[in-house]
Amino acid sequence: MLSAKPSDISRNALSVVAIPAFADNYIWLIHNGEHAAVVDPGDAQPVLDVLISRNLTLAAILLTHHHADHVGGVPHLLRHRPVPVWGPRNPSIGGITNHLGEGDHASVPEIGLVLDVLEVPGHTLDHIAYVAAQEGWVFCGDTLFAGGCGRLFEGSAQQMTTSLAKLARLPGDTAVYCAHEYTVANLRFAVAAEPGNSLLHARLLAEQTKRSHGEPTIPSTIELEKQTNPFLRNTEAEIIATLQNKRGLVSGKPVEAFAALREWKNAFR
Numbered sequence: 001m002l003s004a005k006p007s008d009i010s011r012n013a014l015s016v017v018a019i020p021a022f023a024d025n026y027i028w029l030i031h032n033g034e035h036a037a038v039v040d041p042g043d044a045q046p047v048l049d050v051l052i053s054r055n056l057t058l059a060a061i062l063l064t065h066h067h068a069d070h071v072g073g074v075p076h077l078l079r080h081r082p083v084p085v086w087g088p089r090n091p092s093i094g095g096i097t098n099h100l101g102e103g104d105h106a107s108v109p110e111i112g113l114v115l116d117v118l119e120v121p122g123h124t125l126d127h128i129a130y131v132a133a134q135e136g137w138v139f140c141g142d143t144l145f146a147g148g149c150g151r152l153f154e155g156s157a158q159q160m161t162t163s164l165a166k167l168a169r170l171p172g173d174t175a176v177y178c179a180h181e182y183t184v185a186n187l188r189f190a191v192a193a194e195p196g197n198s199l200l201h202a203r204l205l206a207e208q209t210k211r212s213h214g215e216p217t218i219p220s221t222i223e224l225e226k227q228t229n230p231f232l233r234n235t236e237a238e239i240i241a242t243l244q245n246k247r248g249l250v251s252g253k254p255v256e257a258f259a260a261l262r263e264w265k266n267a268f269r
């Protein structure tokens, strides 16, 4: 007999909590009021504080890449409670119980969460992103930022543009949960790269207002990023012209425009 009980609906009602860590990291905690999964716990104590204050039981840890500000809290959390740890196929990251690559799935049955895995190398070679297709979320670590993208510490410009294009193909209303609050600085750079983009100016003002009230600017959406993030707009004529005029870009090839943008941003103050 078919019957939809109200409890069936609420069982899948998940919330995402931003846990600030270090100077500008966000650790994302996904919970159903009872159990929780945590994404990129660079530090354990702020996570434990939220688990205790909200009376939540840790059910899983999800990691996007090997940097210490994303994985540093794992040993402490596992001493608190031994849970499955999902992460990239990188043996240098301790504690991972389930290694993931392109097309794999991570699941947290305690909260009814299933995540699709995308390989998104560029910032690091091991970087993966988690897509919650049903909820319309992506946890993309240091690959796509609000208004920007991660630095190329290990991968090439070609790898990063391919990874960003993969994220840009997600549905436009997908909420983008990146791992750092860099948005205002990113958008100031974006304005220098594309001064004629009026949506970009409006976004910068809106995000500055959020920060002046102490609010996170994250999550963003894929659509907003496509409209305002220069690293997803490296084929736009105005951006290429700016790079040619100010940065000596010769070719108009998208990957070279991306590399020139990334290099400019590294030095931009």
Ligand SMILES: [Zn+2]
Pocket (backbone or CB within 6 Å): 065, 067, 123, 142
């Ligand atoms: Zn990183």
